Amino acid sequence: MSDGPVLAADGTPLKRSLARALRREKMRAFLLVAPLLIFIMVTFVAPIADMLFRSVENNIVRDTIPRTVQALRSWDSNSDELPPEAAFSAFYTDLVFAEERKLHTRLGSRLNYEKTGMSSLFRKSGRRVGRFDTDEYSKAFTGLDAAWEDPATWNRLFATGNTAMPETSDTYATWRAVILENEDDPLAEEPWDVLFNALYRDLSNGNAFDDPLLSAAKAGLGSIEPVSIREQLVDVDEDWEDPEVWKTIQTYAASYTPGYFLNSADLQLTGEGVSARPENERIYIKLFQRTLFMSLVITFSCILLGYPVAWLLANLPARTANVLLILVLLPFWTSLLVRTSAWKVLLQQQGVINDILVWSGLIDDAGRLVMINNQTGTIIAMTHILLPFMILPLYSVMKTIPPSYLRAAKSLGATNWTAFWRVYFPNSVPGIGAGSILVFILAIGYYITPELVGGTQGVFISNRIAFHISSSLNWGLAAALGTILLAAVLILYWAYDKMVGIDNVKLGG
Amino acid sequence: MPLDTETGDFVVFDRVQKSYDGEILVVKDLNLSIGKGEFLTMLGPSGSGKTTCLMMLAGFETATHGEILLDGNPINNIPPHKRGIGMVFQNYALFPHMTVAENLAFPLEVRKMGKSDREAKVKRALDMVQMGDFGGRRPAQLSGGQQQRVALARALVFEPELVLMDEPLGALDKQLREHMQFEITNLAHDLGITTVYVTHDQTEALTMSDRVAVFDDGRIQQLAPPDILYEEPENSFVAQFIGENNTLGGVVETIENGVCTVKLDSGDIIDAKPVNVSKPGERTLVSIRPERVEFNKDRLQAGAHTLQAEVLEFIYMGDIFRTRLRVAGRDDFVVKTRNAPDQVRLKPGETIEIGWLPEDCRALDA
Ligand SMILES: Nc1ncnc2c1ncn2[C@@H]1O[C@H](COP(=O)(O)OP(=O)(O)OP(=O)(O)O)[C@@H](O)[C@H]1O
Ligand SMILES: [Mg+2]
Numbered sequence: 001m002s003d004g005p006v007l008a009a010d011g012t013p014l015k016r017s018l019a020r021a022l023r024r025e026k027m028r029a030f031l032l033v034a035p036l037l038i039f040i041m042v043t044f045v046a047p048i049a050d051m052l053f054r055s056v057e058n059n060i061v062r063d064t065i066p067r068t069v070q071a072l073r074s075w076d077s078n079s080d081e082l083p084p085e086a087a088f089s090a091f092y093t094d095l096v097f098a099e100e101r102k103l104h105t106r107l108g109s110r111l112n113y114e115k116t117g118m119s120s121l122f123r124k125s126g127r128r129v130g131r132f133d134t135d136e137y138s139k140a141f142t143g144l145d146a147a148w149e150d151p152a153t154w155n156r157l158f159a160t161g162n163t164a165m166p167e168t169s170d171t172y173a174t175w176r177a178v179i180l181e182n183e184d185d186p187l188a189e190e191p192w193d194v195l196f197n198a199l200y201r202d203l204s205n206g207n208a209f210d211d212p213l214l215s216a217a218k219a220g221l222g223s224i225e226p227v228s229i230r231e232q233l234v235d236v237d238e239d240w241e242d243p244e245v246w247k248t249i250q251t252y253a254a255s256y257t258p259g260y261f262l263n264s265a266d267l268q269l270t271g272e273g274v275s276a277r278p279e280n281e282r283i284y285i286k287l288f289q290r291t292l293f294m295s296l297v298i299t300f301s302c303i304l305l306g307y308p309v310a311w312l313l314a315n316l317p318a319r320t321a322n323v324l325l326i327l328v329l330l331p332f333w334t335s336l337l338v339r340t341s342a343w344k345v346l347l348q349q350q351g352v353i354n355d356i357l358v359w360s361g362l363i364d365d366a367g368r369l370v371m372i373n374n375q376t377g378t379i380i381a382m383t384h385i386l387l388p389f390m391i392l393p394l395y396s397v398m399k400t401i402p403p404s405y406l407r408a409a410k411s412l413g414a415t416n417w418t419a420f421w422r423v424y425f426p427n428s429v430p431g432i433g434a435g436s437i438l439v440f441i442l443a444i445g446y447y448i449t450p451e452l453v454g455g456t457q458g459v460f461i462s463n464r465i466a467f468h469i470s471s472s473l474n475w476g477l478a479a480a481l482g483t484i485l486l487a488a489v490l491i492l493y494w495a496y497d498k499m500v501g502i503d504n505v506k507l508g509g
Numbered sequence: 510m511p512l513d514t515e516t517g518d519f520v521v522f523d524r525v526q527k528s529y530d531g532e533i534l535v536v537k538d539l540n541l542s543i544g545k546g547e548f549l550t551m552l553g554p555s556g557s558g559k560t561t562c563l564m565m566l567a568g569f570e571t572a573t574h575g576e577i578l579l580d581g582n583p584i585n586n587i588p589p590h591k592r593g594i595g596m597v598f599q600n601y602a603l604f605p606h607m608t609v610a611e612n613l614a615f616p617l618e619v620r621k622m623g624k625s626d627r628e629a630k631v632k633r634a635l636d637m638v639q640m641g642d643f644g645g646r647r648p649a650q651l652s653g654g655q656q657q658r659v660a661l662a663r664a665l666v667f668e669p670e671l672v673l674m675d676e677p678l679g680a681l682d683k684q685l686r687e688h689m690q691f692e693i694t695n696l697a698h699d700l701g702i703t704t705v706y707v708t709h710d711q712t713e714a715l716t717m718s719d720r721v722a723v724f725d726d727g728r729i730q731q732l733a734p735p736d737i738l739y740e741e742p743e744n745s746f747v748a749q750f751i752g753e754n755n756t757l758g759g760v761v762e763t764i765e766n767g768v769c770t771v772k773l774d775s776g777d778i779i780d781a782k783p784v785n786v787s788k789p790g791e792r793t794l795v796s797i798r799p800e801r802v803e804f805n806k807d808r809l810q811a812g813a814h815t816l817q818a819e820v821l822e823f824i825y826m827g828d829i830f831r832t833r834l835r836v837a838g839r840d841d842f843v844v845k846t847r848n849a850p851d852q853v854r855l856k857p858g859e860t861i862e863i864g865w866l867p868e869d870c871r872a873l874d875a
Pocket of ligand 2: 559560561675
């Protein structure tokens with residue numbers, strides 16, 4: 001025996017040729033799963049990652065009003081004072097451009113989630129921002145020197161940036177961009193009031209300007225009446241005098257925010273920290289509780305109704321069992337909508353069940369039962385819809401329990417009930433576990449049925465998520481609610497694993 | 510050691526019939542009585558109704574006709590859990606979610622026995638089958654033979670007077686099986702339990718039982734102690750089912766003084782003992798055990814009929830020699846001889862003359 005590595009027939013070390021052979025195997029296996037993997041990545045993992053991201057992402061404030069965010073940074077929100085004029089001016093500049101780009105209403109809606117009234121405040125201010133008294137500046141500067149009227153002057157002075165005039169340079173850059181976005185010529189467009197406002201502010205702050213035009217303007221500054229942007233805004237809406245508005249902007253200036261999650265827990269983030277939302281806005285905790293509670297009730301009704309059926313199926317001769325199994329599966333083959341509508345027909349107050357009850361005299365016409373558009377309706381319809389998911393795993397587990405267990409128990413002296421409870425039932429628990437997990441997880445995220453038969457009292461958290469996705473367009477909140485739901489399911493799954501053990505879940509075999 | 514089975518009729522099947530589907534009788538007119546303390550084996554080919562009989566006795570199937578008596582009382586209407594019959598199932602049916610000790614305690618618990626009594630009994634039962642150290646294990650952690658012993662202990666722990674065992678050794682290898690056969694018989698006899706044992710292994714049946722009931726086609730073909738069963742089969746089914754047998758077809762020529770002559774299909778005449786034949790002209794199958802065939806003429810009776818045989822094959826099997834012969838036109842006639850120093854070893858191609866004592870050759874039904 002030589003001491004060297006074992007060689008394969010062609011002389012390469014055996015280890016390497018084995019690795020190569022295995023690599024090819026692995027490659028092939030990977031290629032086989034690749035289509036599914038890509039499909040899952042694109043349609044499942046990516047959307048979930050996007051959802052997780054959206055639940056904390058908050059770039060809209062910073063992107064839409066960057067100057068305001070910057071100016072508010074040094075403002076102490078607890079001082080009970082309004083932010084400085086500089087902040088108002090920065091906001092004015094931001095708002096002008098945002099209005100031009102039609103972005104201010106979106107920001108208004110975003111901030112409205114955190115503080116009601118913001119949406120209309122932004123819309124109103126956007127409408128009026130073009131008519132601010134800053135045109136006084138324009139008139140005054142053009143009066144000093146007609147060159148200020150010429151776009152070329154601005155281009156010459158500020159297009160390459162002017163360190164002595166930061167605000168004006170910055171504003172000019174944005175203005176130029178906006179003009180270009182509108183496919184106009186920055187050298188032909190008359191300078192806007194917002195530029196003169198910046199010019200005034202820069203001139204009054206600094207001195208020693210390299211350009212004679214600027215020096216002249218600085219010298220003439222004394223004759224120009226200052227315009228208070230703050231007053232202008234307050235003139236539009238008194239809310240601008242409310243520090244809370246500015247606090248909200250400051251609080252949500254960050255790129256990432258826990259706000260959506262706090263909102264999902266009926267909390268809110270204010271300048272002072274986390275606090276409970278007003279009583280009338282607290283709905284999510286209640287909805288989560290209801291979703292959990294009703295999903296549990298549905299799971300238990302599925303166990304109660306499904307267990308005997310599964311037992312029957314497992315103990316009947318194969319032929320009869322197959323026919324019955326088809327009946328169990330039948331609901332799978334009818335449209336969800338049809339089934340749900342059928343429940344509507346059956347359960348409504350003028351529906352079949354009530355008619356029969358009235359006809360048979362069990363209730364009188366005035367006392368017709370309310371069984372739909374409430375929690376009862378949701379529970380009944382969803383139990384029906386999810387029942388097969390309970391019966392199938394139960395059935396396949398019970399199929400594997402030999403009938404001799406029950407016989408053995410009885411031969412040992414156990415009554416029918418003891419034999420069932422002490423011997424059969426413990427062996428069927430894995431099926432109950434599997435069925436319960438399936439039913440519960442499906443129920444907790446169910447949407448269509450509660451929407452159709454739940455009324456206002458029977459809706460689930462997922463209906464609220466759908467509402468935020470399609471109606472209120474508050475995707476961030478929808479994402480946060482969805483994330484919480486996902487986390488809740490994972491936690492419950494983990495708890496189940498701790499208590500029962502996931503190995504104890506059998507789908508059969 | 511056959512007991513005197515006439516002393517008591519502990520279990521009685523009285524004209525019992527059973528049909529599952531209302532069309533075919535799986536058990537046809539079963540009459541059987543089992544004495545107290547007896548070890549009775551039901552032996553028969555697959556599907557002959559053995560398990561069905563056991564299940565009727567245990568109460569899991571009801572007889573469609575007839576009565577089953579236990580200790581003189583009809584039990585048709587007593588539910589299984591009140592019959593107090595211990596049972597060992599073919600697949601053991603140990604409860605997988607309980608430990609061995611819990612499995613054994615189960616019958617005592619349902620009988621509301623106190624904890625200390627229970628533990629003592631469980632321990633004694635486990636020791637009895639030499640499984641004392643395994644009380645804390647789950648059935649899945651035991652070997653087949655250990656599971657079998659636990660199943661046995663569980664069936665015995667509540668001290669039933671009657672124990673039913675349905676092919677309990679079916680899943681074990683040969684050596685373990687032989688060991689367990691021995692243990693089961695000993696236990697049964699030591700405890701004085703009446704045992705009904707089901708198997709389709711004839712060696713098992715012969716070595717363990719006081720009496721064997723041979724089942725076929727829903728009927729008991731013969732019920733007898735092992736030696737009688739082997740040496741005096743009452744019909745050709747039993748003769749062929751138990752042990753090895755040579756059969757030759759023919760027609761009865763004469764019957765007199767308990768001896769008949771049979772003219773074989775080949776034209777040869779032989780002597781036989783009439784068992785299932787009553788008059789000349791009847792068709793019969795004669796059966797001769799391979800070890801009762803004689804080819805040493807000196808040992809035959811004077812005037813006995815003999816047959817010409819050609820040696821086809823000689824197999825050396827250690828303790829015995831097995832010789833295959835062509836006799837009366839058939840070439841599957843087997844002779845077994847003991848390996849003794851003076852024993853002749855026949856060579857293929859030789860022609861010899863064979864014969865037998867008339868009482869060893871039984872003329873049975875055709
Ligand atoms: N539950 C049942 N339903 C219908 N027919 C049955 C049932 N159980 C048994 N049979 C039929 O009854 C006959 C006797 O069956 P049984 O189980 O008693 O045979 P067995 O002698 O125990 O055979 P084995 O040695 O194979 O166990 C068989 O033909 C079988 O097909
Ligand atoms: Mg059987």
